[in-house]
Amino acid sequence: MTSFDALLPRPVELRPADGLLSLDAGTTLDADDADDAAEPAAAWLRGALRAATGLPLRPAGAESTIRFATVATVTEPEGYRLRVDADGVLVEAADPAGAFYAAQTIRQLLGAPAFRTGAVHSGPWRLPFGEIVDHPRFGWRGGLLDVARHFMPKADVLRFVDLLAAHKLNVLHLHLTDDQGWRFEVRRYPKLTEVGAWRTESRAGHRTEGVFDGRPHGGYYTQDDLREIVAYAAERHVTVVPEIDLPGHMQAAIAAYPALGNTSAQLPVWTDWGINENVLNVADGTLEFLRHVFDELLEVFPGTVIGLGGDEVPTTQWRDNAVAARRMAELGATDPAELHGWIIRQIAEHLAAQGRTAYGWDEILDVGPLPAGAVVASWRGEEAGVAAVRAGHDVVMCPEKHVYLDYRQSELADEPIPVGRLLTVEDVYRYEPIPDGVTGAEPGRVLGAQANVWTEFLDSPRRVDYAAFPRLSAFAEVVWSRPEDRKPEEFLRRLAADHLPRLDALGVEYRPLAGPRPWQTRPGVPGFPRD
Incomplete structure (x- = not known):
């Protein structure tokens, strides 16, 4: 058993009381009769607690010891009210998601x-008496997982979904394609995975040192694999947002189908990291290819929001290219950078015609008008997010200096592959997603925020664990709890005393607060720390 003040993320209202409720072989757990909206949360909690406790927790409808119901009196989306007393546990939720988050809270309390x-x-097994009233601050509470740079086996993606859900995070942004690998099966274009899913080796550490590991790397997900991930995530109220990055970060696709590129060269899947000049051409055939790829993507991912990338697009190859020159003449364009905006708009409009919303990195703001409804991920800083909101676009805040979880976690000499800025648990916890000057009167909205786990330097699930946790635990409280309730010292106490043991129980190989364990270091693999 744990106390109310050990919960993470911290709930909106905590009202502890004296007393304990014991769970035993006679304890029952169910949704109130005929409450189909609450039943999935009750079923999930029954399965989770049966495994951990060995208790049968049989269903008994409205007479259950632990009862779930959805009620109109809980009005905040994803919200719930939880009461524990001598009569049992009553969960009253606004919707199925709220009931599920109450189930997660019960598990924490045990x-x-x-x-x-x-x-x-x-x-x-005991639960403390008291009442909790809770709901999230933001509707978009996300984590990006980059499976393109280093492939993550399906089972580990499912486990990552569970870890998001355990922290009441509700979006998995799945970065499926990049220069270093194509991970989405496209049946119309089989070479995307036959060729584009595999590279001969990978750079070891940062590119400044010129070291490669000499080890082939690859993998991809079938469409059924991804449907399984989507279904599994949906049961845990996590929406999977897929991303096909274009028109840059496309060398894996060009390696599979050279006609997509701007040169006649047969390129390999890229073995390096960084910004790459090999971008898509702007021929009609390439646009048709992209539409076909996204059509298959939409068959697999039912969510409204679909990622199309749009970041880091050098225009070098368009500057002296006959196809690009003809397209510019057709459009009346004077700068090759306008082709970047043109191709983004073509795919965004294609998505809109099918009832979907384009989601792109903040560079898409720089290259001409965006279709109405496009969502912007503000990653290069907060200024782009402010500009997008004022231009009428919804925004997800993910500025690299605050929430890029591949960045180094300390100044220690044995910090493994130290790249990027210093970003500690405390730094993440202090992040405020609403930029200065943005108000509710703006034409667009800040939907929420997401923390990004890029995997150039994370070549296994163990390395992802180390980079993501416990910083992702801190981020979960940032996007769930109210700013006035966030107290760094108190959070660190809860984290060390109560939440790290939960991560231990889940088998998460997080970074200890004092520094890496010996087997978590990576001696000899070069990093590139910066301020």
């Missing part, structure tokens, strides 16, 4: 052993 998948706890 203590770290409740996060295991087998019964190891020998003492009684």
Whole structure:
């Protein structure tokens, strides 16, 4: 058992009371009769706690010891009210998501052993008396997982979904394609995965040192794999937002189909990191290719928001290219950079025609007008987010200096592959997603924020664990709880005393607060720290 003040993220209202509720073989758990909206959360919690406690927790409808219901009196989206007293546990939720988050809260209240998948706890199972009223601050509480630079096996993606859900995060931004690998099966274009999903080796550490590992790397997801991930995530109220990055970061696609490029060269899948001059050409055939790719993507991912990238697009190859020159003449363009905006608009409009919303990195603001409804991910700083909101676009805040979880976590000499800025747990916890000067009167909205896990330097699930946690735990409280309730010292106490044991129980190989364990270091692999 744990106390109300050990929960993470911190709820809106906590009203502890004296007393404990014991769970035993006679404890029942169910949704109130005929409440189809609450039943999935009850079923999920029953399965999770059966595994951890060994208790049967049989369903008993409205007579259950632990009862779930959706009610109109809880009005905040994804919100819930949880009461524990001598009569049992009553969860009243606004919607299915709220019921699920209440279930996560109950699991936290039972203590770290409740996060295991087998019964190891020998003492009684108890819940503290009291009441919790809770709802999230933001509707978009996301985490990006880059599976293009280093492929993440399907089972590990499913596990990452579970970790997001355990932190009440609700968006998985899945970065599926890049120069270094194409991970999405496109049945119309099989070479995208036959050729584009594999590279001969990878740069070891930062590019400044010129070191490669000599080890082939690759992998991809079938469409059914991704449908499985989407369904699994939906059961945990996580929406999967897929991204096909274009027109830059496309060398893996060009390696598979050279006609997509601007030169006649047969390129390999890229083995390096960084910004790449090999971008898509602007021929009609390339546009047709992209539409076909996105059509198959939309068959797999039912969510409204679809990522199309748009970041880091050098125009060098368009400046002395006959196809680009003809397209510029057709458009009346005077600068090759206008081709970047043109191709983004073509795909954004294609998505809009099918009832979907384009989601792109903030460079898409720099290259001409965007279709109405396009969502902007503000990553280069906060200024682009402010500009997007004022231009009428919804925004997801993910500025690299605050929420890029591949960045180094300390100044310690043994910090593994130290790249980017220094970004500690405390730094992430202090981040405020609403930029200065943005108000509710702006034509666009800040939907929320996401933390990004880029994997150039994270070549395994163990390395992802190390980079993401516990900083992602801090981020979860940033996007769930009210700013006035965030107290760094108190958070660090809860993290160390209560939440790290939960991560231990889940098998997460997080970075200890004092520094890396010996096997988490990467001696000899060069980094590139910066201010």
